[in-house]
Amino acid sequence: MTGRIDLRAAPFVGACADLLGRYAAVFGWAWRHRRAGEGSVHTADERAFLPAALSLQHTPVHPAPRCTAWLLMGLFVLAVAWAWFGRVDIVAVAPGRIIVGERSKIIQPLERSVVRQVLVRDGDHVQAGQALVELDPTNAVADTAGLRAQLTAAAADAMAAGLLRQALAHARLSAPQWPPARAPGVAGPGIAEAIARDGESLANLRTLVFPAAERAAAVAQLDAEWRDIVARLDR
Structure with missing residues (x-):
């Protein structure tokens, strides 16, 4: 591979090389002798008796201005670098x-309760179906007692209505035969109240003479009440 060299550019390149070499030599000499003029051959007392111009020339410069200048230049360089490479996050509050x-779903318990005891601790391994907390059964027991009382009253009313229906259907005013309780857990006081109410009804029936139309209407009304009570008990 051959190349062609322009001979006219050679003197210019040589002159530039010589100039740069000269500047490099001068800079090297100045750098090596940069501390030469800082020292003073005169003491402070000798400089005090020198003429004003010589005293000013031989007195070393205080380092505070130079340090301040270097500090300002360093801060300026740091500010420029931070402005170039730094990142400012813009935060807007509104x-x-x-x-x-999608559709929102509200997750909440059907009924509120009070936690009596927590059966597990942090870090325990639990299994499916294991009880984690124990709830206070006070409200549940009160509700159960109220429902049981309502069930007893409804069973007693159903029994009394059934006996009256039986007496009116057969035109029999004697004391009826009491059937066993329909629902489990029917208390004795409810049955006693039903017997007392039925006894009063039988006493009233003994003193009255029912026409056929009124008897049929009474039978229909009692039959409707009976069916309603039985339907409530079956639920």
Whole structure:
């Protein structure tokens, strides 16, 4: 591979090389002798008796201005570097609202209760179906007692209505035969009240003479009440 050299550019390149070499030599000499003029051959007392111009020339410069200048230049360089490479986050604060894209579902218990005891601790291994907390059964026991009382009253009313229906259907005013309780857990006081109410009804029936139409209407009304009570008990 051959190349062609322009001979006219050679003197210019040589002159530039010589100039740069000269500057490099001068800079090297100045750098090597940069501390030569800092020292003073005169003491402070000798400089005090020198003429004003010589005293000013031989007195070393205080380092505070030089340190201040270097500090300012360093801060300027640091500011320029931070402005170039730094990153400023812009934070905007404004009121907003979260809009759910799908249907929202409210998760809450059917009934509120009071936790009596926590049966597990942090870090325990649990299994499926294991009880984690124990709830206070006070409200549940009160509700159960109220429902049981309502069930007893409804069973007693159903029994009394059935006996009256039986007496009116057969035109029999004697004391009826009491059937066993329909629902379990029917208390004795409820049955006693039903017997007392039925006895009063039988006493009233003994003193009255029912026409056929009134007897049929009474039978229909009692039959409707009986069916309603039986339907409530079956639920």
